[in-house]
Amino acid sequence: MSHSIMGYIAVMSIVTILIRILPLTLIRRQIKNRFLRSFLYYVPYVTLAVMTFPAITEATQIPAAGTAALVIGIALAWIGASLFKVSAACCLTVFAVEALLL
């Protein structure tokens, strides 16, 4: 069986799209179950936190830069800085730390 690049792209795209749209199209109502609602309420925070750390320390050339960006980002988000400011401050922190240490 020969596999073409377009065939590969079709397979991965169909799987990915189905994963995303099935829950959205099948779950049309508000979920009543209290545990399930609570679970879904907490999911985003856990998922995003898990994906942020330690990945942020591995994304940069040196772990210290990513760690500093994490700390600065949390501090700015805590005091209510905008999305753009938090994101930009993280980038600048990495840039500064790497310029100093590399």
Next chain:
Amino acid sequence: MTVSQNHAEPLPTTRRSVFVEGMHDGLPIALGYFVVSFTLGIAARNAGLSPFEGFLASLLNNASAGEYAGFTVIAAGGTYIELAILTLIANARYMLMSCVVSQRFAPGTSIWHRLFVGFDVTDEIFGLTIARPGLLNPYYNYGVMAVAMPGWSVGTLCGVVAGNLLPLVATSALSVALYGMFIWVIIPPAKQDHMVAALIAVSFAASWLAANLPVVADISSGTRTIILTLVLAGLGAWLKPVADEPELADSQPLADETATGYPDDGLDAEQGDAPAPTLYPATTLSETERYDLNHDNYRGGDF
């Protein structure tokens, strides 16, 4: 819930402003996407994809780990089945996210809005979506998608074409832009909700452990994310279930409304209607009402 149908006012303007707001918030994402997908494009190039094929794969998949896993299968000449299973595993977390997003739609939202919003539930766009209190406004997501999707797909294309062109300093600095966004999403609610704060701290610790413990570290990061999410969010739900009645909601705001609310269209909430039952405490009547006004396909009384 009864809905007033005759507020036919400034629909285009409001939709446009919500859309523009989405584009504005989507810019940092688009920037981060461009850089990340640029490196993804290099992987696509190594797997033998042409610039157009890389572009197409990214346009249709909008997934970093999933696409990367896919490209490794293509590079190795694997089977379609193998590719399908690996894609499913790498992207399974989107299924969880879509379940969450499904609860943010106003009941009765048309299938088309669900399909189009669902098409681009990525880590980052999901983050932005849940940062907004109240019901989801599809036009906000469309605004984000309008800048994020080109950023992602064109970035991949450029990566295939240009390979290792971006200097390492720039890649390194820009690569944390997306994490900055995650931080911006999760931290403010943690100030008001101590369970959220505790879960974030525990998630950081558990995630670090999972990435460093001998056997667990061999599991793919996508699968680790799913397992930790199921366990920790389940723990949170068991220890501190969210308020059962929507009326109790106001005591527990999810996010700072002044910072994250939709552009004010000057319409006040009508009193008398029951608030929509919602998972998210910060939903206000006015938000719901605004949503109603902005969506001609809304049908009330569905629950």
